[in-house]
Amino acid sequence: MNNDIQNQFRDLCKNIGWKCTPQRLAVYAYLQQNHTHPSVDVVWDAVRCSQPTISRESVYRILNELSEHGIIGRVDHIDSARYDCRVGAHGHFICKSCREISDFDWPDGTQIPPELLARQVQHIEIRLVGVCPKCAAAHKQKRHPSEKPASERADTKIGAPCFYGDNPQEE
Numbered sequence: 001m002n003n004d005i006q007n008q009f010r011d012l013c014k015n016i017g018w019k020c021t022p023q024r025l026a027v028y029a030y031l032q033q034n035h036t037h038p039s040v041d042v043v044w045d046a047v048r049c050s051q052p053t054i055s056r057e058s059v060y061r062i063l064n065e066l067s068e069h070g071i072i073g074r075v076d077h078i079d080s081a082r083y084d085c086r087v088g089a090h091g092h093f094i095c096k097s098c099r100e101i102s103d104f105d106w107p108d109g110t111q112i113p114p115e116l117l118a119r120q121v122q123h124i125e126i127r128l129v130g131v132c133p134k135c136a137a138a139h140k141q142k143r144h145p146s147e148k149p150a151s152e153r154a155d156t157k158i159g160a161p162c163f164y165g166d167n168p169q170e171e
């Protein structure tokens with residue numbers, strides 16, 4: 001494991017008064033090294049290599065502890081929660097076909113109405129839902145020649161920017 005990540009995690013634990021357990025470290029390190037917005041099951045599968053006795057419940061609890069402390073992000077309101085090494089305002093593009101989530105930078109000049117910021121905002125995100133280039137190419141290959149391309153279909157909806165408070169949701 002990367003020594004920088006280990007040292008970073010040790011400092012974080014000191015700051016928030018946590019015991020630096022190997023299980024917490026394994027979950028944290030996986031998130032820092034995998035920018036794929038993994039689900040709890042993906043993280044569990046990965047950390048079991050080094051922590052064979054770790055339960056799914058423990059992984060879920062550690063992920064949520066990390067996100068409650070703002071150390072990792074959590075992408076909610078999709079089929080199941082996904083976790084994010086990147087915190088702070090940024091955008092997500094979600095492919096509705098393969099569920100891949102990619103980050104994009106918060107667009108310059110994007111303003112949040114001050115009356116909304118006054119509502120104890122805890123989570124800021126712009127979420128775009130559509131079809132990723134990989135899936136679009138796969139659909140195109142399968143598509144009947146008379147059918148319209150994905151970009152012209154009405155169901156390729158682009159989600160409106162959403163600003164909402166943290167609303168913990170069972171996975």
Ligand SMILES: [Zn+2]
Nearest residue numbers: 095098132135
């Ligand atoms: Zn896709």
Ligand SMILES: [Zn+2]
Nearest residue numbers: 084086092103
């Ligand atoms: Zn993200």
